[in-house]
Amino acid sequence: MVRFKRSKEGEIALIGKSYGKSHLEGVALVFAATSDPELNREIAGDASARGLWCNMATSPELGSFIVPSVVQRGPLTIAISTAG
Secondary structure: OOEEEEOOOOOEEEEOOOOOHHHHOOOOEEEEOOOOHHHHHHHHHHHHHOOOEEEEOOOHHHOOOOOOEEEEEOOEEEEEOOOO
């Protein structure tokens, strides 16, 4: 089981196992957002091999979707993206 825990310093720590392909079983959407670019590429590659949508934090061009932001103010709607 993978859990997250907030520390006293406000940081979030992962409590659980290291990444394995089995983490992709039964999921439809993947976010490869670790501090390790090589691991992110591995996750994105594994997701792609399974036909899963993957957002790639460190190399957006290797991902299959982006997460834009939408701001609505009355009749005005603006979509904002950093291209990744």
